[in-house]
Amino acid sequence: MNASLSDESIRDEIYAIVAKQAKLDVASLRPDATLKDLGVASLEAIELIFDIEEHFDITFPDEGANFDTDTVQHLIDAVRGALQAKSGGSEATA
Amino acid sequence: MGAISPYGEGAALLWSGLRAGLSAIRPLRHARAEEVRVKVAAQVPDSFDPAARFDERILPQLDRTSQFALLAAREAVAQSGLDFASAGLGRRTAVVIGTGVGGENTQSEQARRLYGENATRLHPLTIVRVMPNAPASQISIALGAHGPTFGIVSACASSNHAIAQAAMLIRAGMADVAIAGGTEACITYGALRAWEAMRVLADDTCRPFSVNRRGLVLGEGAGVFVLEAMDHAYARGATPLAELAGLGMTADAGDIVAPDPAGGAAAMAQALADAGLVPEEIDYINAHGTGTPANDPTETMAIHRVFGPHARRLAVSSTKSMHGHALGASGALELVAVLGALAEGVVPPTANLDQPDPACDLDYVPNTARDMPVRAALSNSFAFGGLNAVLALKRA
Numbered sequence: 001m002n003a004s005l006s007d008e009s010i011r012d013e014i015y016a017i018v019a020k021q022a023k024l025d026v027a028s029l030r031p032d033a034t035l036k037d038l039g040v041a042s043l044e045a046i047e048l049i050f051d052i053e054e055h056f057d058i059t060f061p062d063e064g065a066n067f068d069t070d071t072v073q074h075l076i077d078a079v080r081g082a083l084q085a086k087s088g089g090s091e092a093t094a
Numbered sequence: 095m096g097a098i099s100p101y102g103e104g105a106a107l108l109w110s111g112l113r114a115g116l117s118a119i120r121p122l123r124h125a126r127a128e129e130v131r132v133k134v135a136a137q138v139p140d141s142f143d144p145a146a147r148f149d150e151r152i153l154p155q156l157d158r159t160s161q162f163a164l165l166a167a168r169e170a171v172a173q174s175g176l177d178f179a180s181a182g183l184g185r186r187t188a189v190v191i192g193t194g195v196g197g198e199n200t201q202s203e204q205a206r207r208l209y210g211e212n213a214t215r216l217h218p219l220t221i222v223r224v225m226p227n228a229p230a231s232q233i234s235i236a237l238g239a240h241g242p243t244f245g246i247v248s249a250c251a252s253s254n255h256a257i258a259q260a261a262m263l264i265r266a267g268m269a270d271v272a273i274a275g276g277t278e279a280c281i282t283y284g285a286l287r288a289w290e291a292m293r294v295l296a297d298d299t300c301r302p303f304s305v306n307r308r309g310l311v312l313g314e315g316a317g318v319f320v321l322e323a324m325d326h327a328y329a330r331g332a333t334p335l336a337e338l339a340g341l342g343m344t345a346d347a348g349d350i351v352a353p354d355p356a357g358g359a360a361a362m363a364q365a366l367a368d369a370g371l372v373p374e375e376i377d378y379i380n381a382h383g384t385g386t387p388a389n390d391p392t393e394t395m396a397i398h399r400v401f402g403p404h405a406r407r408l409a410v411s412s413t414k415s416m417h418g419h420a421l422g423a424s425g426a427l428e429l430v431a432v433l434g435a436l437a438e439g440v441v442p443p444t445a446n447l448d449q450p451d452p453a454c455d456l457d458y459v460p461n462t463a464r465d466m467p468v469r470a471a472l473s474n475s476f477a478f479g480g481l482n483a484v485l486a487l488k489r490a
Binding site: 042043049050 | 291292293349350351352388
């Protein structure tokens with residue numbers, strides 16, 4: 001069902017989750033901001049990833065665990081990729 | 095000393111494996127191994143048969159954590175030649191055993207029954223198996239040790255804190271002998287899932303100080319040592335394995351997980367000062383060396399701060415690259431490595447160090463053990479929670 005989400009709604013939902021974790025106004029978020037820019041420290045970043053995984057019912061791969069340097073756009077792309085994989089759009093799902 | 099480890103039963107097996115540079119990290123053995131993302135672990139081999147090692151009247155009381163501790167304690171006490179029944183020695187003997195998570199296997203199994211099967215009746219010995227003081231208590235009962243006895247809980251620094259606490263009891267005159275060490279049996283479905291969620295586990299192997307390191311590999315086991323007041327040991331003609339010369343303990347008081355080089359450095363400096371050693375006298379450091387992105391450069395920085403130019407001359411190795419990270423037992427397994435290095439003049443290597451990291455610029459003894467005299471050594475343990483415990487040892 002999530003696979004039918006539009007790119008805009010994926011982005012908006014991730015913005016909402018990030019804004020909540022970073023305690024920021026959604027309007028202040030930009031896709032090229034890194035989690036570090038947003039003041040999300042490493043342990044909070046792991047929580048944020050968990051919140052996103054729970055929200056979309058997906059699992060991110062373990063590699064590149066350096067979330068500090070990831071941008072919000074990276075998260076959006078990763079969620080989109082995971083949703084596609086889940087809906088059978090890709091063989092890459094583990 | 096006594097140990098049970100991924101190399102099997104006995105400290106000698108552990109030391110010979112480490113000295114040979116052999117990794118005990120293997121594909122994960124677990125009923126639900128197919129489901130979890132973690133693929134490797136350093137587990138005590140299946141040849142360990144509790145029924146063959148423990149009286150059937152005692153066995154139902156023992157979580158795997160206590161089984162390991164008892165086995166290691168038996169070995170250490172047998173080597174020491176001490177008889178706790180003679181001349182009131184039992185009343186002057188302390189037992190201090192560290193564990194990170196306590197009776198995890200029992201906790202996990204009983205929780206599965208309760209929540210998974212909706213059982214309403216749990217095993218009646220659940221409480222006495224799970225309690226984190228169970229390993230210390232079981233050892234005190236088995237030996238007849240009536241002195242100060244308790245568990246120590248400081249995650250991955252539990253062993254070193256336990257050994258330090260035991261040494262302080264002897265220094266304070268509250269005991270002549272202390273049985274001390276750490277034990278852990280933490281590889282359950284729940285714990286694997288929890289570690290997985292934290293994203294600090296390597297999916298291939300443990301590569302401390304290597305730029306391609308991907309995290310820690312869980313291990314299990316126990317190491318137990320007999321500490322004895324020096325005059326007490328010499329009066330009975332005992333041959334010490336080494337002198338536990340100094341203790342250093344600090345808290346970062348900062349982040350709950352991210353290590354701070356200042357905290358580790360302060361603990362190392364304290365251990366040196368307590369031992370009356372100058373940095374140039376240390377030939378070897380058994381590093382905490384977890385193989386996580388955060389630990390290894392931070393620990394390297396801390397060693398630079400304490401040792402100055404000597405940092406580049408001493409040997410540093412992480413034996414977790416071979417025996418894995420046994421959490422509350424890790425400092426005890428690593429003390430077996432340090433005692434081996436002091437006694438034999440052989441520094442065990444850091445395995446899997448194939449791509450040096452510019453941020454980790456010390457001599458980590460990559461992949462092959464080195465013959466070199468070791469006069470004195472440090473053993474570092476740094477825990478989640480920002481807790482640091484460092485032991486300084488001198489050759490006997």
